Amino acid sequence: MKRLFLILVCFGVVGSGLWMWQGPFLQDHVQSRWSPEAGTGFREVQEVTAKSFMVATANVHASQAARDIIEQGGNAVDATIAAQLMLTLVEPQSSGIGGGAFLLFWDETSKTLKSFDGRETAPRAVDETLFLKEDGSPLGFGEAVRSGRSIGIPGVIAMMEKVHKQYGKLAWAKLFGPAIEKARNGFKVSHRLNALLVRKKASFFNAPAQKLFFDDRQQALPEGTVLKNRALADTLQTIAEQGAAGFYQGPLAQAIVKAAHDAPAVPSAMTLEDLKDYKALERPPVCGAYHKWNVCGMGAPSSGGTTVAMILGLAERFSLGSEPNLEALHIIAEAEKLSYADRNHYMADADFIPQPTGFLDRSYLESRAKLIQPDSAMKKALPGNPAMSTKAILGQDATIEAGGTSHISIVDRQGNVVSMTSSIEGAFGSGQMVNGFLLNNQLTDFSFRPKDKEGKPIANRVQPLKRPRSSMSPTIVFDPEGAPKIVLGSPGGSRIILFVAKSLIAHFDWGMGPQQSIGLFNFGSRGWGFELENRPEALGFAAKLEAMGHQVRKGVMTSGAQMIVIEKDHLKGGADPRREGVVLGD
Numbered sequence: 001m002k003r004l005f006l007i008l009v010c011f012g013v014v015g016s017g018l019w020m021w022q023g024p025f026l027q028d029h030v031q032s033r034w035s036p037e038a039g040t041g042f043r044e045v046q047e048v049t050a051k052s053f054m055v056a057t058a059n060v061h062a063s064q065a066a067r068d069i070i071e072q073g074g075n076a077v078d079a080t081i082a083a084q085l086m087l088t089l090v091e092p093q094s095s096g097i098g099g100g101a102f103l104l105f106w107d108e109t110s111k112t113l114k115s116f117d118g119r120e121t122a123p124r125a126v127d128e129t130l131f132l133k134e135d136g137s138p139l140g141f142g143e144a145v146r147s148g149r150s151i152g153i154p155g156v157i158a159m160m161e162k163v164h165k166q167y168g169k170l171a172w173a174k175l176f177g178p179a180i181e182k183a184r185n186g187f188k189v190s191h192r193l194n195a196l197l198v199r200k201k202a203s204f205f206n207a208p209a210q211k212l213f214f215d216d217r218q219q220a221l222p223e224g225t226v227l228k229n230r231a232l233a234d235t236l237q238t239i240a241e242q243g244a245a246g247f248y249q250g251p252l253a254q255a256i257v258k259a260a261h262d263a264p265a266v267p268s269a270m271t272l273e274d275l276k277d278y279k280a281l282e283r284p285p286v287c288g289a290y291h292k293w294n295v296c297g298m299g300a301p302s303s304g305g306t307t308v309a310m311i312l313g314l315a316e317r318f319s320l321g322s323e324p325n326l327e328a329l330h331i332i333a334e335a336e337k338l339s340y341a342d343r344n345h346y347m348a349d350a351d352f353i354p355q356p357t358g359f360l361d362r363s364y365l366e367s368r369a370k371l372i373q374p375d376s377a378m379k380k381a382l383p384g385n386p387a388m389s390t391k392a393i394l395g396q397d398a399t400i401e402a403g404g405t406s407h408i409s410i411v412d413r414q415g416n417v418v419s420m421t422s423s424i425e426g427a428f429g430s431g432q433m434v435n436g437f438l439l440n441n442q443l444t445d446f447s448f449r450p451k452d453k454e455g456k457p458i459a460n461r462v463q464p465l466k467r468p469r470s471s472m473s474p475t476i477v478f479d480p481e482g483a484p485k486i487v488l489g490s491p492g493g494s495r496i497i498l499f500v501a502k503s504l505i506a507h508f509d510w511g512m513g514p515q516q517s518i519g520l521f522n523f524g525s526r527g528w529g530f531e532l533e534n535r536p537e538a539l540g541f542a543a544k545l546e547a548m549g550h551q552v553r554k555g556v557m558t559s560g561a562q563m564i565v566i567e568k569d570h571l572k573g574g575a576d577p578r579r580e581g582v583v584l585g586d
Contacts, residue, residue, distance in 0.1 A: 050585025056562035101422035118159025120152025128450035148268030232436025304473030358387025405491030498524035515574030
């Protein structure tokens with residue numbers, strides 16, 4: 001009977017009651033199949049030091065493009081745009097112009113922090129039944145990903161143009177040059193790109209993507225193959241010449257809508273009007289105290305900034321020691337359980353769902369911290385009752401979140417700072433390629449179920465023009481004088497929050513540099529077990545954590561963090577050894 005149940009789960013035919021009951025199990029199963037965070041090796045990476053500027057991205061070509069733009073007189077915003085365009089080409093599994101992004105910008109001249117929302121939106125013609133079958137049960141996650149229903153209105157081009165118009169230094173078209181040249185002349189397929197293509201298989205992709213990434217026998221292009229993407233070069237040339245209007249209107253917009261409508265299973269409801277009307281938004285950043293530092297990130301529809309700040313606000317009420325230790329790992333995981341319980345219950349697009357105002361209130365954090373026992377794990381963390389300007393009755397969350405994501409951290413010569421996390425959601429997004437780039441499957445970041453089993457509405461349910469909740473956590477930390485100190489972020493689906501919190505604690509509490517901090521074994525809890533990266537230095541804690549009541553879940557936890565620490569007279573940077581990121585500077 002147990003074997004039969006597992007088979008049913010794996011093939012996505014479990015009934016609605018079992019879906020709710022086995023939610024965490026299914027989420028892990030889904031992420032193991034649909035997330036690009038699969039391990040492709042663990043490499044040795046040396047910390048980098050620089051004097052005047054530093055760039056850290058997920059791929060050597062993107063880092064080189066960002067560095068070259070700064071050396072040509074560009075600033076952090078210019079360099080970020082050049083890097084993201086290059087990542088569309090060389091890291092198509094994780095981000096690209098067919099997806100969205102969140103960006104933090106520190107303007108050194110005005111001493112102000114800005115945050116920008118380039119998250120995808122749902123088409124105006126959808127409703128909360130988008131991912132339900134006729135009988136009211138949810139679609140299988142894989143079926144939803146590959147259908148047109150998964151594709152949100154892309155936001156990264158609109159967001160980059162908005163930020164560039166306000167803060168860019170070089171001409172918009174100049175920023176496209178490196179990616180256009182590389183797309184025309186080709187780049188060598190990396191080990192990671194090849195491995196993820198092999199894992200995904202040709203059948204996942206539409207015909208244009210199959211032709212680009214696979215040979216005539218539908219075998220993934222081998223590592224080292226020179227891959228040219230002339231269609232993407234033409235697309236980027238159009239946007240370079242016409243601005244974002246060249247993406248959201250005209251022939252390219254028509255091609256995007258057609259590809260979304262031609263997706264397998266169920267076509268998208270996207271229209272040309274949806275594309276034309278998309279708006280990137282400037283939103284207030286979210287900041288919370290950790291010891292003497294001010295940790296700032298994105299607000300809703302990202303849950304990242306608030307949840308990271310909550311975790312740190314709870315953890316700082318305990319002694320975490322001077323190096324990784326059993327008690328600290330326990331306290332951090334308990335703080336994460338409580339923070340994720342609130343995240344899952346309350347957080348969603350603030351333009352649709354009233355968000356609590358009291359998440360980071362000192363009194364609220366103190367009351368939540370009292371639930372943490374220093375020597376035993378709580379069985380289940382329930383959402384709290386933070387202050388709200390508008391009360392809302394919400395149901396138990398049922399969101400499944402994969403993580404096709406990338407991160408860029410940059411400090412330029414003038415002291416301007418960018419932390420940007422971008423995504424197409426799952427590995428290679430929806431698999432639907434149009435004019436050389438892949439469309440996202442970001443709408444699967446909504447809860448498939450609009451209501452819980454008691455009939456209460458779920459905050460992160462689908463609604464027309466709504467932006468799905470995200471875990472992306474671009475972060476800038478400020479010192480007591482208000483100067484930027486750390487630039488950080490990571491991919492990793494709903495684990496992004498764990499990875500960012502771990503790296504900050506490793507730096508501030510355990511005295512680690514940026515390379516050590518992000519390279520430290522990953523761990524934490526999203527509310528269903530203690531997740532522990534399968535590395536020898538971590539596994540020694542497993543038995544003792546279990547003795548404290550934790551259900552330890554060992555496995556691959558492939559972050560991809562890029563971290564820069566700003567010292568008085570130099571910069572230090574690190575790139576995650578689990579991926580292929582590179583830090584460059586001068």
